[in-house]
Every structure is written in structure tokens, then in C-alpha cells.
Amino acid sequence: MSLTSQLVTNLKRFRLVTFDVTDTLLRLEDPLRHYRRTAEEFGVTGVDRRRLEHCFRQQFKAMSGEHPNFGRFSPGLDWQQWWLQLVSRTFGCVDPDASPEKLERIGQRLITLFRTSACWNHVDGAQELVHCVRSAGKCVGIISNFDPSLPKVLDAMGFAGQFDFILTSYEAGVMKPDPGIFEIPLKRLQIPADQALHIGNKLDLDYEGARNCGWSGLLVNDADNPHSFPTLSKLLEGLKTQQIEW
Known part of the structure; x- marks a missing residue:
């Protein structure tokens, strides 16, 4: 050095x-793979990657428009809830039959996971x-x-x-x-x-x-x-x- x-x-x-x-x-390490794996852990299986990518991009754009800056000035919505809503809306788009309770658990797990070294590379x-x-x-x-x-x-x-x-x-x-x-x-x-x-x-x-x-x-x-x-x-x-x- x-x-x-x-x-x-x-x-x-x-x-x-x-x-x-x-x-x-830092660079995210294939985030959609982590989304799919985590969903499978909670019983949401057979997720099509292309559909997941489309739904994520669509919902991220929508959430960023409705609640900019991770919900910074959205009443009753902190940043964790912003991500939970994004995950719920993404997988709700992919699998409309997934239960809200299951989507909540997937979201909580992903929030924790993406704050670890498992999802990032230098x-x-x-x-x-x-x-x-x-x-x-x-x-x-x-x-x-x-x-x-x-x-x-x-x-x-x-x-x-x-x-x-x-x-x-x-x-x-x-x-x-x-x-x-x-x-x-x-x-x-x-x-x-x-x-x-x-x-x-x-x-x-x-x-x-x-x-x-x-x-x-x-x-x-x-x-x-x-x-x-x-x-x-x-x-x-x-x-x-x-x-x-x-």
C-alpha cells in the first residue's frame, strides 16, 4: 500500500x-439470488428469476417514487418498514398467493442478511x-x-x-x-x-x-x-x- x-x-x-x-x-453480490434463496427457506419455491427481477425493479421504482429516500419523510414508515414493504410488494407481484405473514418473515430475514458480508464484495x-x-x-x-x-x-x-x-x-x-x-x-x-x-x-x-x-x-x-x-x-x-x- x-x-x-x-x-x-x-x-x-x-x-x-x-x-x-x-x-x-463495495458491490452487491447477486442480490436476486439471496432473494430467491430466502424465499425458498420460507416455502416460496419455484420463483422465476426473470419475473423476480422485473417485479423488484418495478416495485423499487414505485416505492422510491411514493416514499423517497427510504421513507425518510413518510409518516409512520421508517427505513426498515420501507424495505419490508418493498420485499412484500416484490414477492406479492411474483406469487400473489404468498401469505402476508410469510412475506413479513422473508423481509425480516433479508434486512438482516443484507447488512452482513454475505451479500457484498469489495x-x-x-x-x-x-x-x-x-x-x-x-x-x-x-x-x-x-x-x-x-x-x-x-x-x-x-x-x-x-x-x-x-x-x-x-x-x-x-x-x-x-x-x-x-x-x-x-x-x-x-x-x-x-x-x-x-x-x-x-x-x-x-x-x-x-x-x-x-x-x-x-x-x-x-x-x-x-x-x-x-x-x-x-x-x-x-x-x-x-x-x-x-
């Missing part, structure tokens, strides 16, 4: 470096990049469109103690790319925007969201962009070996 002089130079202007999580540092280079940024003396944080269970997920994946703060959209009350979520850490830490860098995989949510607030950004994406790298490992290599023009 070498800290090159070029990496130090590239990060010199920044006091704060933040990361997105999903598909930037993106190549993630741990080394976070280590290098910390070793360069930066304040290191997370800014993620996620529910309040994110610290538990990061701890389960070996990132315990690696971040100075973890800011979820649920806590912030707004989701990326809303400027409000990028302004919160600047105000808390008394850091100007031009001394902050955000690293993520979504052009609109992460890169443009950050830059529209005066931050710098790096993108893990195939976008035609001078600050874009095809993989996180290539991004780390770029920080270590090439001069980046911010």
Missing part, C-alpha cells in the same frame, strides 16, 4: 476526501485507496444514498474505523445530487468546497453533484471525462502515477 509522491501531490489541495459506497467501494482497490488517502493525512468520509444501516455494512466489510464520518442520504434528509448533502460535511468540518474531493461511480449523482457544489470529483465510470477511470484500481493507479489537472 505504497504512498507515492505523485499521489501526495495530486491530493495536496484537499483536506476532505469522500467516497460513494455501492459500486464504488471492489478491487477499494481498501488500498482508502488506506492511501488516510495515510496522506486527509479527513476521509462517506456520502451515500443509503439507509441508516450503512455503518453496519461497512463494519461487516472490514472498514471499521476507516472513516471520519459516514453521511447517508437518510440522515441528510436529501439524496445526491442535491447540494444539501454535499454542504453538510463542509459546514460541520469548516472546510471550503474547493478543498473537498468526492469519488463515486455515477456521473450525475457523484461527479456532477459534487462539482456543482464547488468540489472536485473523480469518477469510476467509462464516461468520456478527464476525471474518469474505468475501474477503481485504475483510478488508484492514476493518482499514484499521473498528474491530475483539477
